[in-house]
Amino acid sequence: MSSRRSxxxxxxxxxAAVGGVFTLVGMKKxxxxxxxxxxxxxxxxxxxxxxxxxxxxxxxxxxxxFILKKTEQMGQSPTDxxxxxxxxxxxxxxxxxxxCIPAFHKDEQKFVCACHGGQFDINGKNISGPPPRPLEIxxxxxxxxxxxxxxxxxxxxxxxxxx
Amino acid sequence: MAEFKKADGIxxxxxxxxxxKSFMKVMMTQYWIPKKINFLWAMGVILLTMFxxxxxxxxxxxxxxxxxVALAFxxxxxxxxxxxxxxWLWRHMHGVAASVxxxxxxxxxxxxxxxxxxxxxxxxxxxxxxxxxxxxxxxxFSGYMLPWGQMSYWAAMVITNLFGGIPFIGPxxxxxxxxxxxxxxxxxxxxxxxxxxxxxxxxxxxxAFHFYSLRFPHVNNEISEELDxxxxxxxxxxxxxxxSKVIAFWPDFLCKDIFYICxxxxxxxxxxxxxxxxxxxxxxxxxxxxxxxxxxxxxxxxFLWSYEILRGFSYEIGLACFGIAQVIFxxxxxxxxxxxxxxxxxRGAFMVWFWVLLLDMIxxxxxxxxxxxxxxxxxxTIASVLFLLLLIVILPVITIMERKAKK
Ligand code: FES
Numbered sequence: 001m002s003s004r005r006s007x008x009x010x011x012x013x014x015x016a017a018v019g020g021v022f023t024l025v026g027m028k029k030x031x032x033x034x035x036x037x038x039x040x041x042x043x044x045x046x047x048x049x050x051x052x053x054x055x056x057x058x059x060x061x062x063x064x065x066f067i068l069k070k071t072e073q074m075g076q077s078p079t080d081x082x083x084x085x086x087x088x089x090x091x092x093x094x095x096x097x098x099x100c101i102p103a104f105h106k107d108e109q110k111f112v113c114a115c116h117g118g119q120f121d122i123n124g125k126n127i128s129g130p131p132p133r134p135l136e137i138x139x140x141x142x143x144x145x146x147x148x149x150x151x152x153x154x155x156x157x158x159x160x161x162x163x
Numbered sequence: 164m165a166e167f168k169k170a171d172g173i174x175x176x177x178x179x180x181x182x183x184k185s186f187m188k189v190m191m192t193q194y195w196i197p198k199k200i201n202f203l204w205a206m207g208v209i210l211l212t213m214f215x216x217x218x219x220x221x222x223x224x225x226x227x228x229x230x231x232v233a234l235a236f237x238x239x240x241x242x243x244x245x246x247x248x249x250x251w252l253w254r255h256m257h258g259v260a261a262s263v264x265x266x267x268x269x270x271x272x273x274x275x276x277x278x279x280x281x282x283x284x285x286x287x288x289x290x291x292x293x294x295x296x297x298x299x300x301x302x303x304f305s306g307y308m309l310p311w312g313q314m315s316y317w318a319a320m321v322i323t324n325l326f327g328g329i330p331f332i333g334p335x336x337x338x339x340x341x342x343x344x345x346x347x348x349x350x351x352x353x354x355x356x357x358x359x360x361x362x363x364x365x366x367x368x369x370x371a372f373h374f375y376s377l378r379f380p381h382v383n384n385e386i387s388e389e390l391d392x393x394x395x396x397x398x399x400x401x402x403x404x405x406x407s408k409v410i411a412f413w414p415d416f417l418c419k420d421i422f423y424i425c426x427x428x429x430x431x432x433x434x435x436x437x438x439x440x441x442x443x444x445x446x447x448x449x450x451x452x453x454x455x456x457x458x459x460x461x462x463x464x465x466f467l468w469s470y471e472i473l474r475g476f477s478y479e480i481g482l483a484c485f486g487i488a489q490v491i492f493x494x495x496x497x498x499x500x501x502x503x504x505x506x507x508x509x510r511g512a513f514m515v516w517f518w519v520l521l522l523d524m525i526x527x528x529x530x531x532x533x534x535x536x537x538x539x540x541x542x543x544t545i546a547s548v549l550f551l552l553l554l555i556v557i558l559p560v561i562t563i564m565e566r567k568a569k570k
Pocket of ligand 1: 096099113115116118131
């Protein structure tokens with residue numbers, strides 16, 4: 001008798017647990033970004049219109065992306081994106097501290113985040129203040145003079161491997 | 164089935180079906196309140212009044228508010244403020260109430276700390292109260308986002324980003340919470356859901372629990388005297404109202420409370436009518452712009468102290484300390500290891516501790532608003548360290564000493 005009752009209890013518990021897990025999975029997925037949001041995750045930028053030393057900001061996945069065509073004096077960095085013979089700094093323009101947008105100070109050749117005083121050099125490397133990491137590099141693919149943001153091209157994969 | 168008699172009136176009719184008379188006794192006429200309490204004990208009822216105001220004005224606002232990134236800003240700043248009759252009033256009442264409710268909550272909390280009302284059987288009252296504080300914080304934050312101004316947007320950005328600091332799952336978690344790669348329409352709608360549906364329901368449930376938990380140990384009093392409530396109630400019911408140390412919640416006690424509510428309402432409507440702007444950040448009258456950060460981001464005044472603790476340290480440590488600051492008050496009854504229940508002015512070192520804590524939080528609040536440059540940073544770090552020390556180290560030490568002295 002009691003074993004039958006405990007079997008019923010066990011069966012009930014197991015059913016409830018399975019149902020609960022499925023419900024949680026379903027609810028988690030409901031909160032995930034929608035397919036349309038994910039599909040809009042690619043942006044193509046024409047690099048040929050950029051001029052040297054000028055910062056250009058484009059929007060990708062609602063985030064600002066800084067694109068800077070580097071001049072000769074700015075030197076080289078392993079994080080440079082090379083396209084069409086020129087070097088570019090391409091980073092997500094959100095401070096790695098708390099997500100403010102740093103401003104480009106052209107004469108100092110620095111990105112300065114006004115929020116808590118974080119500073120990044122011309123390659124997006126954090127040089128002072130609270131930001132814990134360099135500015136992030138978005139996934140990209142180079143296609144001639146075009147830069148596709150959101151796609152993980154071979155150059156991107158190589159860069160990530162080295163890092 | 165129970166037997167129903169012909170009722171001799173509407174109250175009797177209800178009483179037979181819902182036992183309203185016993186209910187009234189338990190809730191009002193035979194719910195005992197100590198006589199020796201001062202105006203600080205009126206804060207609970209004031210909070211309830213504020214919550215009612217927030218609820219009702221919120222209903223009026225939600226009839227015109229549109230949770231859509233393209234429409235939200237105008238639905239608030241144009242439709243509600245200019246077109247809807249008295250829309251401005253409901254909005255200002257809602258905004259000011261959301262701000263002063265925290266002022267009253269802090270007074271309520273510190274009254275509890277001062278008089279030791281979190282101890283000796285009253286732990287659950289304290290914990291459920293702290294839970295209400297956290298829920299109100301979430302409610303305030305999710306509501307702050309809805310007008311979709313610049314400060315709303317960037318506050319949402321910064322706060323959701325904080326979850327990115329959680330090891331391993333951080334970045335994915337942030338995307339999941341936002342429902343988008345950045346704060347966007349999905350984010351706005353889920354915060355809208357939280358603000359008008361889920362959180363209010365939970366808040367109401369926890370308020371009910373807070374009151375329920377108050378029934379057993381009863382209200383503390385100004386001299387932290389341990390009362391025999393049954394005995395005192397007997398005296399009261401026998402007509403010795405003067406000798407009894409308690410009074411009934413209704414009608415005796417509530418009369419006095421209503422007086423304090425009236426006073427408070429004068430202050431509140433003074434703010435609503437003449438100083439509503441203190442609850443409205445000017446930056447929030449610019450529509451949200453994902454590609455431009457305001458030069459200086461800060462939260463509303465009631466979050467400044469914990470925000471300053473976040474800023475006071477380097478990133479990871481700041482995040483951890485911020486997390487601790489959010490929950491540390493929950494365990495206050497267990498950090499205070501002394502079983503002395505007495506007002507702070509009778510507890511020597513505890514009294515000093517109390518005022519230093521209060522002062523430290525005021526300093527954190529002030530510096531939380533100032534831009535984090537130069538000397539401000541040092542003060543922030545010192546005040547943040549002091550805050551953590553006071554609660555985690557100094558309080559237990561003081562109370563252990565008290566314990567030893569008693570033996
Ligand atoms: S967000 Fe940039 S320094 Fe804090």
